[in-house]
Amino acid sequence: MSGDMRTEDKEAVAEGTVLVLGGSGYLGRAVSLALDAAGWDVVALSRSGTAAAGRGVRGDVTRHNLGLSGDEAAALRGSVTRIVSCFGSVDWSAGPATALDLHAAGVRTMLRFARDCPGLGGLVHVSSLLAFGRAEGVVGNRELYVGQTFRNWYEYGKYHAEALVREARDLPITTIRFGPLLGPDPSGAPLNAADGLPAVLPYLVQGYPVHLRDGGRFPSYAGDVACAAELVGRAVARPAAGATWTWYDPDLPTVSEVLHRLCRPWGVVPKIVDWPAVGRLQRLVAGRIGLPKALLDYAEPWFQIDPAVLSALPGGIPRCRPGYLDATGAALRAPDADLQGSFV
Amino acid sequence: MTGRFPEIDIDAHPRFSVYSAGNLGEVAPQRLSPMSWSLVGTPMERGTRRLVRRIWGDRPWGQGDHYVFLGYFGCKPYHNLSAYAHLARQLPRVAPEDVADAYFEGVAAPQTAARRESGYNRMAAVPRLVRELGRLGPTLRRLEEDVFLVEQHARTAIGLRSEAGLAETLLRAADLLDDAWATHIITTTGLVPLTVVQRAVNKRLLGSYGEVEPWLNRPRELVWSRLHDFAGDEGALLPGEFLNSSFYEVADDQMPWRQFAVRHKAVTEGNANARGLVDPAEAQWGMLGGVRGRVVQSIARVIGETMSSREHSKSLVMRLLHVHRRTLPVLAELWSVDAGVWPYLTIEEFRRLYREPGLADQVPARRAACERAIVTPMPEHLDLGGAAPRSWADDAPKQARGVSPGRVTGVVVHAEDDLPEDVPCILVCESADADVAPLLGFVDGVLTQRGSDMSHIAILSREYHLPAVVGCALVKDLKPGDTVTIDGTTGEVYVER
Numbered sequence: 122m123s124g125d126m127r128t129e130d131k132e133a134v135a136e137g138t139v140l141v142l143g144g145s146g147y148l149g150r151a152v153s154l155a156l157d158a159a160g161w162d163v164v165a166l167s168r169s170g171t172a173a174a175g176r177g178v179r180g181d182v183t184r185h186n187l188g189l190s191g192d193e194a195a196a197l198r199g200s201v202t203r204i205v206s207c208f209g210s211v212d213w214s215a216g217p218a219t220a221l222d223l224h225a226a227g228v229r230t231m232l233r234f235a236r237d238c239p240g241l242g243g244l245v246h247v248s249s250l251l252a253f254g255r256a257e258g259v260v261g262n263r264e265l266y267v268g269q270t271f272r273n274w275y276e277y278g279k280y281h282a283e284a285l286v287r288e289a290r291d292l293p294i295t296t297i298r299f300g301p302l303l304g305p306d307p308s309g310a311p312l313n314a315a316d317g318l319p320a321v322l323p324y325l326v327q328g329y330p331v332h333l334r335d336g337g338r339f340p341s342y343a344g345d346v347a348c349a350a351e352l353v354g355r356a357v358a359r360p361a362a363g364a365t366w367t368w369y370d371p372d373l374p375t376v377s378e379v380l381h382r383l384c385r386p387w388g389v390v391p392k393i394v395d396w397p398a399v400g401r402l403q404r405l406v407a408g409r410i411g412l413p414k415a416l417l418d419y420a421e422p423w424f425q426i427d428p429a430v431l432s433a434l435p436g437g438i439p440r441c442r443p444g445y446l447d448a449t450g451a452a453l454r455a456p457d458a459d460l461q462g463s464f465v
Numbered sequence: 466m467t468g469r470f471p472e473i474d475i476d477a478h479p480r481f482s483v484y485s486a487g488n489l490g491e492v493a494p495q496r497l498s499p500m501s502w503s504l505v506g507t508p509m510e511r512g513t514r515r516l517v518r519r520i521w522g523d524r525p526w527g528q529g530d531h532y533v534f535l536g537y538f539g540c541k542p543y544h545n546l547s548a549y550a551h552l553a554r555q556l557p558r559v560a561p562e563d564v565a566d567a568y569f570e571g572v573a574a575p576q577t578a579a580r581r582e583s584g585y586n587r588m589a590a591v592p593r594l595v596r597e598l599g600r601l602g603p604t605l606r607r608l609e610e611d612v613f614l615v616e617q618h619a620r621t622a623i624g625l626r627s628e629a630g631l632a633e634t635l636l637r638a639a640d641l642l643d644d645a646w647a648t649h650i651i652t653t654t655g656l657v658p659l660t661v662v663q664r665a666v667n668k669r670l671l672g673s674y675g676e677v678e679p680w681l682n683r684p685r686e687l688v689w690s691r692l693h694d695f696a697g698d699e700g701a702l703l704p705g706e707f708l709n710s711s712f713y714e715v716a717d718d719q720m721p722w723r724q725f726a727v728r729h730k731a732v733t734e735g736n737a738n739a740r741g742l743v744d745p746a747e748a749q750w751g752m753l754g755g756v757r758g759r760v761v762q763s764i765a766r767v768i769g770e771t772m773s774s775r776e777h778s779k780s781l782v783m784r785l786l787h788v789h790r791r792t793l794p795v796l797a798e799l800w801s802v803d804a805g806v807w808p809y810l811t812i813e814e815f816r817r818l819y820r821e822p823g824l825a826d827q828v829p830a831r832r833a834a835c836e837r838a839i840v841t842p843m844p845e846h847l848d849l850g851g852a853a854p855r856s857w858a859d860d861a862p863k864q865a866r867g868v869s870p871g872r873v874t875g876v877v878v879h880a881e882d883d884l885p886e887d888v889p890c891i892l893v894c895e896s897a898d899a900d901v902a903p904l905l906g907f908v909d910g911v912l913t914q915r916g917s918d919m920s921h922i923a924i925l926s927r928e929y930h931l932p933a934v935v936g937c938a939l940v941k942d943l944k945p946g947d948t949v950t951i952d953g954t955t956g957e958v959y960v961e962r
Contacts, residue, residue, distance in 0.1 A: 183872060184874070184950060184959070184961075185874040185948055185950050185959070185961035186961065190962075191962065216676040216677065217676065217677055217680050217745055217749070217870070218676065218870060218954040218955075221745065221870075221871065221872070222872045222952070222954070225871075226871070226872040226873065226874075229873070229874075229889075230874065233874075233889070254751070255751070266743060269751075270748070270750075270751025270752070271748045271751050271752060272751075272752060273752060274748075274752075277743070277745065277748040280743070281742060281743075284742050408672075
């Protein structure tokens with residue numbers, strides 16, 4: 122599992138500049154905060170140019186030079202010692218162009234930029250366990266393509282991006298795979314719950330039933346965003362070139378448990394049933410009742426991750442903040458959360 | 466003769482008056498010798514008429530003692546856009562704009578006053594066209610064998626300098642050329658209604674059209690890669706030898722035709738881009754389950770196979786033209802005809818030359834006509850419906866369009882340049898044909914000034930999974946070393962500073 126990992130033995134020293142691509146996103150904000158707290162000089166690049174910590178820079182990972190002017194790009198190349206890729210959309214309904222332009226073309230741009238950074242000591246690529254799609258059998262850090270099919274273009278985009286990263290053996294890249302990330306935003310920003318698992322909440326909270334195989338008693342591989350950011354910080358501090366790490370909540374909450382906890386602040390017990398007929402009906406009427414069709418593809422067990430991936434993490438297994446799932450629900454119920462619009 | 470262009474011109478169609486270089490303008494030389502025209506335009510016309518006859522029967526709009534579907538004015542080959550627009554209207558749900566988008570760079574399709582076939586005839590045409598498409602595989606296999614035999618026959622005849630053998634080669638090649646062009650016309654025509662069907666079906670089954678189809682409509686394997694491996698030594702007349710010559714022009718070693726011949730540099734060494742990723746089309750199949758997925762998949766596969774057949778039939782045509790390229794000079798020499806004469810004759814005239822040597826006496830006048838013609842500027846789109854010829858539309862492409870999806874940033878390279886190592890590069894050229902196929906494994910994108918949705922370069926780019934944008938007016942301003950970003954989905958092109 123960890124045979125290909127070449128973690129530097131020297132003690133981590135937070136010196137230098139970390140370029141966080143997608144720094145205004147959910148994970149990007151958390152990573153920026155964590156790195157800033159660890160003493161790194163953080164430059165957060167995003168299309169909005171905002172930053173939770175450090176300096177925000179307006180750019181675009183799908184454009185040449187990350188969308189920066191020649192001078193800006195040259196200055197950044199000269200100062201950057203680490204790069205973290207947190208960019209990406211978690212839109213499971215996105216089409217191929219959107220998914221591939223962002224994930225594949227964005228990664229290519231990032232790799233090209235990284236190759237021109239003379240002081241680059243490490244690059245952390247954030248991938249997703251969903252890159253395994255509908256993989257069968259037990260999968261771990263070594264595997265990427267095991268003959269799986271993909272549920273949507275997001276999964277394929279993440280797979281494609283990670284494959285490109287694996288080919289870039291000339292760069293000191295650590296790949297970290299996460300499952301669905303939840304938890305309150307460490308920067309205090311409202312949650313955007315239009316995509317991913319929380320997108321089903323409006324439907325559940327209104328009392329409609331949802332079909333899940335075995336009542337949703339299969340692993341969700343969810344994790345706390347703050348812990349994920351901490352792990353990214355660990356990889357930034359101690360680059361493990363060529364290594365792939367996988368992390369999820371070691372308590373392994375099931376999909377059913379996640380949905381129950383997310384619904385709790387509304388005082389609602391989600392109606393999760395194991396009735397394929399309901400699933401078929403939902404597929405027929407999904408568009409009319411505002412249920413994202415892409416979510417219905419996650420009603421079956423996803424894949425099986427080798428538990429040994431957690432023990433392979435250098436520095437121990439990060440533990441999630443207690444109650445982060447309940448806190449996510451509470452954050453989603455907050456008046457400023459994007460989810461509120463879905464209940465109209 | 467029209468009397469409005471040099472007398473080498475054909476008669477313009479009396480009712481279908483708008484001509485466009487269209488797909489020929491992208492891939493064929495800007496001017497063709499009369500010999501090449503008789504090997505390209507005339508059999509293509511015969512092939513299109515044959516298709517019309519098989520599908521709709523003998524129709525006034527598809528026949529006559531003038532060319533209907535092709536044109537040759539000022540030594541420039543044209544398609545008759547009006548005739549193709551009219552042909553499009555004879556199929557259910559197909560509009561002239563579909564043809565214009567597929568093969569005429571999106572130029573406005575003209576209205577024609579010719580009567581449309583009845584609804585019954587339009588519907589009845591569908592199974593007949595399907596039958597024609599269903600015959601493509603066996604036809605191409607037969608042609609492949611026969612063309613190979615003709616190539617070997619030509620090689621032997623040239624080696625022996627046998628008049629009889631060479632004359633027989635031309636006779637054998639004539640029928641095969643007709644068949645190969647007819648097959649090419651079937652594939653070219655068939656792709657338009659197939660995409661229309663796909664649009665209708667996918668809108669119903671997927672709820673949208675245009676997003677996933679560019680990723681799905683890919684030929685699995687085109688014939689060009691194999692042919693480039695079979696180029697062989699010059700004179701061996703191996704199947705791929707024609708790739709070292711200009712396409713379409715058989716007199717490409719003679720002036721003035723040589724100046725119009727296009728030859729790209731072929732790369733034969735180095736490592737092509739390795740692609741071990743799961744194909745997006747394969748990924749899409751996994752996302753579409755059940756009957757719905759199988760229907761979408763089947764249509765896309767049929768379109769991909771038809772694209773392959775289109776390229777295959779074109780390669781057979783080019784091989785037969787190459788047989789003429791090698792045979793004609795030798796036979797002319799054996800018949801004591803001056804080497805500069807045969808490009809000014811049609812192939813029918815050349816075959817009669819031995820029995821009617823006086824035909825060669827017409828050549829000086831025709832040569833003079835051609836010399837006048839080739840210095841006459843000719844528009845890309847031509848309206849001959851008025852008192853005087855006029856341009857039908859602006860020659861410049863309307864807008865850049867993505868024809869093979871994906872987004873890439875790279876350094877501009879031209880086909881004749883050495884390709885830079887270790888940096889992504891984008892092949893930039895005015896137009897491109899299958900002769901750039903060897904380059905495609907070494908570049909990361911394609912950008913051309915000319916092109917349509919179903920251009921050969923569009924099909925090739927799809928096979929190689931390269932983002933491609935055609936119809937980009939910026940091309941002429943780009944220099945090697947510039948950095949550009951192209952989006953093969955939206956057609957956007959950014960010049961990076």
